Amino acid sequence: MLRWAGQALTGAVALLLLAMALRMNRDWTDRHLLPDIIVPSDWLMMIVQVERLLLVALAAVLLLAMRRIGARRGIAIAMAVLLALPASELVMQYASGRKGQAWNPSDEPLRRADPLIGWTYTPSRCAGDPEYAWRPVYCIDGQGYRVASSDMPFDRAAPAILFVGESILFGKGLNWRDSVTGQVQELSGIASANLAVNAYSLSQGFLHLKRELPRFRRPVAVVILFTPSLMMRELDRNRPWIDSAGHWHRATGTWALSHLGRVLFPYHGAAAIDEAVAADRRLLRAEVALVRARGARPLVLVPVFQPEGPRERALRAAIFNGAAIPHLVVPLGQHWRLPGDSHPDARAHRMMARALWTRLRTETS
Template sequence: MSHSTQRIRRGLCVTALLQGLLLLAIAQWVETVNIPLTSFRFGAAVVGAAGLLVTGLAIAAWKMRNDFALVLNSTVLTMIIAFSAGYHPVHAGDLTVVNGRMVSWQSETEWTEINVRGDPLFGWSNKPNTVSRQSHQDFKVSYAIDGEGWRRLPARPAGSPEIWFLGCSFTFGVGVDDQQAYPALLAQKAWPTAQVRNFSVSGWGTTQAYLVLKNLLTEKTKPRAILYGWINHHRQRNYLRASWFSKSKARQIPRFEVESGELSWVGMVPGSQAKMPEGPELDKKEVAVTIALVRAMAALTREHGVPFIIVLLDPTDPEIKAAFTAIPGVKLMDVGGLSTAFHPNEGHPAPLWHQVVAHAIAADPLLSNLTGMPELLAPSAIADPPMREWHSSWDRSLGAGKLFIRYPAQPTDTLKVEFVGPPAREVRSSVVRHGDIRATKGRTYAFEMVARASGQRPLTFALDRATAPFDNLGLRGDIQLTPEWQRVRRYFVATGDDTAAALALSVGASTESIEFATAPLLRELAGDELAAAAASLAQPQWKLSAEHPSQASLEHVSPVPQTPFLVRVQASGEDIWEIQLQLDGIALEAGREYTFALRARAARARPWSMRSRSIGRAGRISVCGAGRSWVPGGRRCDETLSPPPTRPMPE
């Protein structure tokens, strides 16, 4: 062999060896690689195996012909160029085979092992005898499916009375482990003598619920009760809505029509037929089909002598709720709105939501009365979670991101408010609310709260009517939260009567998370505490005035709304009079001398001023300053405030 031939071989072998090492490096850098021009991906292990193979072949090529080394080089180089040019990060919907199982990706770190299959009766259903996993930034859970294709529940002795659940992902329990879904909680804790079955599949609507009910009633022993878990989105799954079925990518979907007021079965049709755009025509069609389907479900259950209960899992459209109520044989159990504990990014109910729903079902006598089974009424079997009466809302029109409440798992845990997305422009655009509070005009109440935040942020609190015109009922205030725990107690006299007022905490304008040591509390006062509160409320009240662009807040540190308190300046103006602490309602007489005394301190040296003037028949004292925050309680008033010796904030 000539020297030139040997040099060529050595060069080709070294190049192939470097390519193998490059593939090994890529396997350490990426989690998955997509096949060019497709959404199918394979894992880094495949890239690593290819790197080892190429490295081994490059070493073996030293003993082989030049043309082998040339083919190896050109083949590997072509593949590296093709895969590099066609590479894209994970897209939602990309597919990968992992350990022989298909995985669907939602993001770089979020994936779901596909546990559904095409079904000739329902369009799609769960794969029997599987355990699939889902990994999301909000949770990591497993779904165990039994031999019939339903989510696995505890088995009872043969002949045990059965309770059936029908529904979608809310009832199936997407986002929670097997034992955390509300049918499983009822089976384990509330109804230990009943065989609970969960005939639910993610993505199903009323169409599949009717079809599976019809099928089950002809094949299985009659149950003692059937509960259908309804959510509003089922309506949008019951006809040919393009925006829904394009997401599911179902090859076949069941189709019904309503003809002369009666439900008519069209058959299984290709998913490509779902082309109807959003609009009133589609909405009207969906409502008609939905009501006809529920009417048919009720007729089936009446025919077999089985109680049929629709569990309203979210606040239901009034038109549909009224239509359900009017159907003979339909009973409603409304648990919608009892909890807003949803996974903040993925969107499905969190474990606490399932616990709240399970508790509500177990505590409702309806099921026990309909079945004649007193053991189904078990109000104490499932704990009612602490602080679950607090709910969240946000206004997207004001630029608000999502607001998520992380409820305490135990009574000793804290309530946390977290945010996803950009901060809202206004404090009032994101609200944590507790409704159904009784307020009586003229009575005295105390508002109490212990809270902190991950960083400095505003919070306002108010007691308002829950319905128009949403009048305030005497409580309104604001504070600046910090990472240190702050205790707030505010006395007020209710200015109106309301049996369902709303205590609202406005938490927009920042994404700093908030933590409450206990649930914010509103209670009516009596005895000595009432007398002390009445005496303090009868005195003139300090208030804060800040002219734009200045921004400041008045925070009361003690229970009495006079002193001590903190004036916190967020933005100072140019004029010292732009921020004023004012005390109105002081009786003054001309010609008489008065003494004004004030003890105050500041975080650093800063100017301030004081003046009094007449407003109508009463006087006003104004303490003004446009610099940094200051706290009455340090030293006698002067033209300049300075920091006092270090000491703790008064309780």
């Protein structure tokens, strides 16, 4: 009886795996995957196809071995898998240094915990980024903003164009002069206040802007970054987040294995994706209203690496169509990325800076 039960369970699992593999077609993928800045869209599709093949192969192995698997052996295999999970978690926690956080405390520029936003930069320091062979230098002033050099802290009493976002607007992998903020400052002659912080979600960017904007006496414009490849962060509960109703939620700790799962199994239910779209749309509207209340010009920057995929285009339309959100779409070359990295390179930042200043100059003239 136990042997029969083990065989029946094994067969049921095998059939379930086959059903999953058959269901994971392109239409299912488009409905359940969000584009991810870490994983290019062609990689995502390759991962899905590999996973389908692995599911079919695993199902075949289980069906072939079904007669040989008894209850005791099945229980032993299940226990081995369950014990491997916490062991893998401990190893990944130790290796990554994250300790359940959404950010790595040892990455440059260094960060510190913030109870409202999640994290901010450690102020008053300059350091090179060892992640890149050319070691770009990041200088953070005493207010937590990126500046050109340590002897040039930002003056919040002067006219300023504010930049709110994450590592793209921060200029990760680039020196100040090559970043979009440095180039807009050079083109406009107006000081660029770089409030962008690595790995921020749109929720975190909004919370940061809400805190910092009242401290500027003469804000001229505020540039807010948005791209569908960052929407996945709105579903990450390992950071503070704001739901589609506008309610703030504190971060909840997650396993280090979840970061691996984000790459290997980046699937979400349709309701979760709809929630992310509604939340981002509401957040962008709130940021626009916040900026206009201070008498400054809001502009949402949307960099788009070419060719834009249909999924990204559909998500962008869901956010902006009929929402009256001032935005600027900037097409970028397909290969305008840092070597071995998904972040935009100096060419992409130059293109964004010129497009931004052309738009802002037209609106403020």
